[in-house]
Amino acid sequence: xxxxxxxxxxxxxxxxxxxxxxxxxxxxxxxxxxxxxxxxxxxxxxxxxxxxxxxxxxxxxxxxxxxxxxxxxxxxxxxxxxxxxxxxxxxxxxxxxxxxxxxxxxxxxxxxxxxxxxxxxxxxxxxxxxxxxxxxxxxxxxxxxxxxxxxxxxxxxxxxxxxxxxxxxxxxxxxxxxxxxxxxxxxxxxxxxxxxxxxxxxxxxxxxxxxxxxxxxxxxxxxxxxxxxxxxxxxxxxxxxxxxxxxxxxxxxxxxxxxxxxxxxxxxxxxxxxxxxxxxxxxxxxxxxxxxxxxxxxxxxxxxxxxxxxxxxxxxxxxxxxxxxxxxxxxxxxxxxxxxxxxxxxxxxxxxxxxxxxxxxxxxxxxxxxxxxxxxxxxxxxxxxxxxxxxxxxxxxxx
Amino acid sequence: xxxxxxxxxxxxxxxxxxxxxxxxxxxxxxxxxxxxxxxxxxxxxxxxxxxxxxxxxxxxxxxxxxxxxxxxxxxx
Numbered sequence: 001x002x003x004x005x006x007x008x009x010x011x012x013x014x015x016x017x018x019x020x021x022x023x024x025x026x027x028x029x030x031x032x033x034x035x036x037x038x039x040x041x042x043x044x045x046x047x048x049x050x051x052x053x054x055x056x057x058x059x060x061x062x063x064x065x066x067x068x069x070x071x072x073x074x075x076x077x078x079x080x081x082x083x084x085x086x087x088x089x090x091x092x093x094x095x096x097x098x099x100x101x102x103x104x105x106x107x108x109x110x111x112x113x114x115x116x117x118x119x120x121x122x123x124x125x126x127x128x129x130x131x132x133x134x135x136x137x138x139x140x141x142x143x144x145x146x147x148x149x150x151x152x153x154x155x156x157x158x159x160x161x162x163x164x165x166x167x168x169x170x171x172x173x174x175x176x177x178x179x180x181x182x183x184x185x186x187x188x189x190x191x192x193x194x195x196x197x198x199x200x201x202x203x204x205x206x207x208x209x210x211x212x213x214x215x216x217x218x219x220x221x222x223x224x225x226x227x228x229x230x231x232x233x234x235x236x237x238x239x240x241x242x243x244x245x246x247x248x249x250x251x252x253x254x255x256x257x258x259x260x261x262x263x264x265x266x267x268x269x270x271x272x273x274x275x276x277x278x279x280x281x282x283x284x285x286x287x288x289x290x291x292x293x294x295x296x297x298x299x300x301x302x303x304x305x306x307x308x309x310x311x312x313x314x315x316x317x318x319x320x321x322x323x324x325x326x327x328x329x330x331x332x333x334x335x336x337x338x339x340x341x342x343x344x345x346x347x348x349x350x351x352x353x354x355x356x357x358x359x360x361x362x363x364x365x366x367x368x369x370x371x372x373x374x375x376x377x378x379x380x381x382x383x384x385x386x387x388x389x390x391x392x393x394x395x396x397x398x399x
Numbered sequence: 400x401x402x403x404x405x406x407x408x409x410x411x412x413x414x415x416x417x418x419x420x421x422x423x424x425x426x427x428x429x430x431x432x433x434x435x436x437x438x439x440x441x442x443x444x445x446x447x448x449x450x451x452x453x454x455x456x457x458x459x460x461x462x463x464x465x466x467x468x469x470x471x472x473x474x475x
Contacts (some may be wrong), residue, residue, distance in 0.1 A: 202446060
């Protein structure tokens with residue numbers, strides 16, 4: 001299936017070109033938290049989208065309906081659809097799917113409204129509280145904004161939400177259920193309440209995110225959205241669209257073991273399934289965009305899983321964690337990373353894993369430390385592994 | 400010691416020389432244990448699960464850290 005459009009709103013760039021130039025430059029979007037009040041937080045850093053002005057994109061009377069997570073989703077979808085050149089006419093719109101993953105939906109609305117209720121003892125809360133909070137809000141808003149009348153819903157599988165969403169769009173297109181799909185993920189959960197929750201897990205890095213580096217101290221929360229436009233390869237060729245890349249396979253699995261600890265066997269099964277679905281031999285893959293959260297547990301398990309799947313070829317792979325630059329945007333992460341993977345193949349450049357300082361014998365694969373690398377690439381996978389053992393992997397090819 | 404022992408999955412009594420991983424205390428339980436210790440002694444234990452294994456390996460490591468933090472709190 002052809003990818004003919006992409007759109008990104010990220011901590012290192014407010015559109016897809018800025019995102020890519022940030023990835024290649026190794027720009028770090030992690031910094032002191034400004035959005036959430038932080039006097040009661042131990043956690044002091046996050047990867048925020050600092051210069052996003054919703055009024056550039058939405059009239060004030062429309063903005064009141066949109067939590068930040070939906071604002072980011074619509075802006076990313078706008079860029080993707082415009083870039084695709086697709087004409088969403090009356091004939092095509094009922095056959096266009098809209099599947100947007102999110103870990104938790106309108107968390108900023110939820111945090112603020114609950115604060116008003118509990119702390120300020122407000123007797124009533126804003127009437128749009130529920131529709132702004134719901135996890136399917138971003139999918140609804142993208143569907144409404146662009147008149148997408150086909151199947152529309154959210155996918156929630158924690159940190160794998162966007163990858164599952166794009167994978168389902170891929171399946172629907174392949175089965176012929178739809179002719180076109182707008183799919184991706186969005187997350188905007190840098191709130192006091194959610195940060196306290198993350199803080200309690202004691203897996204957050206106090207300094208920065210250093211995936212695969214021996215001195216890594218955990219993950220850093222991020223926010224963002226990315227959306228792609230998918231259509232069949234033949235349709236894209238027929239209408240003369242610029243094809244940015246091709247999704248060839250999708251693999252899913254569940255660890256079915258532990259709520260938090262990742263399992264390399266479960267991860268490996270999802271990767272193997274994606275490669276098999278895309279009829280890709282392991283030796284024909286050159287690049288992996290890793291889940292790479294920067295926690296002790298994930299990075300060791302993911303390294304082990306890559307070795308299980310790729311065998312000796314694992315040592316020839318370029319593997320990077322772009323979370324080192326944009327943080328972990330949970331339900332949006334898989335979409336940001338799929339776009340990074342497609343961009344990497346297209347440009348022939350593997351983005352770096354920044355913040356890398358010290359080799360870890362338990363993470364001993366080539367993680368493209370600190371500096372982007374020119375590399376001829378034809379195929380790649382993008383890994384997403386959610387809490388609760390929900391794994392999803394997309395396999396892609398250069399066109 | 401009692402808080403640590405409550406998290407132990409072994410049937411014999413916990414000793415100060417015991418290693419935490421041998422007691423079957425996994426990462427989330429270790430965090431819960433830390434929270435209980437923080438509440439019990441009114442201290443803040445600056446431990447990150449990503450390097451906890453280096454900071455405290457044995458029961459006596461935990462006891463020593465808690466004693467140090469309590470002493471520091473009492474001194475202020």
